[in-house]
Amino acid sequence: MIIFFDLDGTLIDSTKPIVSSLKLALKDIKINLDDNEIKKLIGKSLEEMFATMGVKNEQIKEVVRLYRQYYKDIYKIHTTLLPQAKEAVELAHKFAKVGLVTTKAHIFAKEILNDFHILNYFDVIVGGDEVKKCKPNPEPIFKALSILANKETTLSKECLQEIFEFDKVYMIGDTLNDTQAAKNAGVKALVTLFEYADLSNFDNENDIIFNTPLECVEYIIKNNK
Numbered sequence: 525m526i527i528f529f530d531l532d533g534t535l536i537d538s539t540k541p542i543v544s545s546l547k548l549a550l551k552d553i554k555i556n557l558d559d560n561e562i563k564k565l566i567g568k569s570l571e572e573m574f575a576t577m578g579v580k581n582e583q584i585k586e587v588v589r590l591y592r593q594y595y596k597d598i599y600k601i602h603t604t605l606l607p608q609a610k611e612a613v614e615l616a617h618k619f620a621k622v623g624l625v626t627t628k629a630h631i632f633a634k635e636i637l638n639d640f641h642i643l644n645y646f647d648v649i650v651g652g653d654e655v656k657k658c659k660p661n662p663e664p665i666f667k668a669l670s671i672l673a674n675k676e677t678t679l680s681k682e683c684l685q686e687i688f689e690f691d692k693v694y695m696i697g698d699t700l701n702d703t704q705a706a707k708n709a710g711v712k713a714l715v716t717l718f719e720y721a722d723l724s725n726f727d728n729e730n731d732i733i734f735n736t737p738l739e740c741v742e743y744i745i746k747n748n749k
Contacts, residue, residue, distance in 0.1 A: 525620035525748055526688065527741065528668060528711075530659075530697035531628055532566060533718035534737055535609040536636060540602040542566055545594035549587050550577065567699035569627050569658035592629065599632060605640045606718070608738035612696075616741045617645040619748075623668045625695065625705070627652035627659060648672055660704035665695065665711060681710060692748065696740045714740040 532538050543562050550557065555578055565573045570588045579587050616622045622645055626633050630651030637643040650668045652658045655678075659665075667678045673687050684690075695706035698718040706713035715733040734740045 525744070526623065526669070526672065526693045527616045527620045527744060528623040528625045528665065528693070528695045529613070529616075529737065530567075530695075530699070530702045531624060531626035531633055531636070533606075533698035534696060534702075534716055535606060535613070535642075536603055536640075537606055537718075538599060538603040538636075539563065539566070541595055541599040544598060544602075545591050546573070548594045549591040550574075550579070552590055553579065553583055553587060555579065567627065567659075567697075567701045569652050572658070592632075595632070599636070600639060603636060603639075605642075606737070608736040610640065610642055612737035612741045613642050613645045615738065615745070619745050621647045621672055623648040623650070623672070625650050625659070625664045625668050627701075629653045659697075659701040660708060662705055662709035665693075665705055665709040669693070685710075694740075694744050696737055714743065716740050 529535055543559050546562050557577060565576055570591060571584055574584050574587050613622060624633060624637065624646055628651055630649060630653055633649055633651050634643065637646060648668050648671045650664045655663045655667055657663045663678065666681065666684060669684045669688060670677065670679045673679065690710050691712070693711040694714060695702055695711055696714045696716060697703065698716050703713040703715060716737045717733065717735055732743070734743065
């Protein structure tokens with residue numbers, strides 16, 4: 525059994541440093557958005573977020589660089605672990621291989637897990653800067669599975685299905701990007717609610733919705749006995 529977690533809004537609350545860093549990066553190119561507009565886009569890749577915000581294609585690379593520079597200075601101070609997140613990861617580790625599939629850069633994701641003393645529970649981490657296409661594309665999930673299979677390159681879905689039982693691979697996340705990535709990959713999706721989530725988006729997408737990541741893991745274990 526394999527359980528993949530999203531990071532932002534699933535295991536951690538990093539809303540404040542994300543919003544602050546985005547606003548600072550956008551300010552440099554004279555774009556102003558309110559906090560609620562930005563929050564609606566959290567979960568997408570930085571490139572997709574900035575494009576949606578009206579950043580010109582030729583400016584996106586530099587704005588991403590600025591964002592990461594600002595974020596690096598403040599993310600540790602203002603990021604918190606969500607309720608029952610540590611318990612969820614600890615329990616998952618007892619029954620399954622555990623992975624992190626996030627749009628956040630690998631280095632930041634790894635540092636955050638380490639700061640909250642849960643890094644050792646993870647068998648694989650895939651950041652948004654390690655793939656050509658982020659969630660909802662299935663590539664990050666396929667890359668994580670390929671790493672678990674000790675492959676140096678990302679295998680196709682067909683090859684991975686020969687190695688893993690896809691009906692025992694789960695993706696836990698809080699946004700439509702997470703559930704769509706799981707569906708596109710052919711693995712099972714579970715939703716844990718957070719402020720980024722619009723419940724109406726999940727009505728036709730996924731009916732396995734929980735209040736915490738721990739509830740998600742408990743459901744998975746119960747259904748694999």
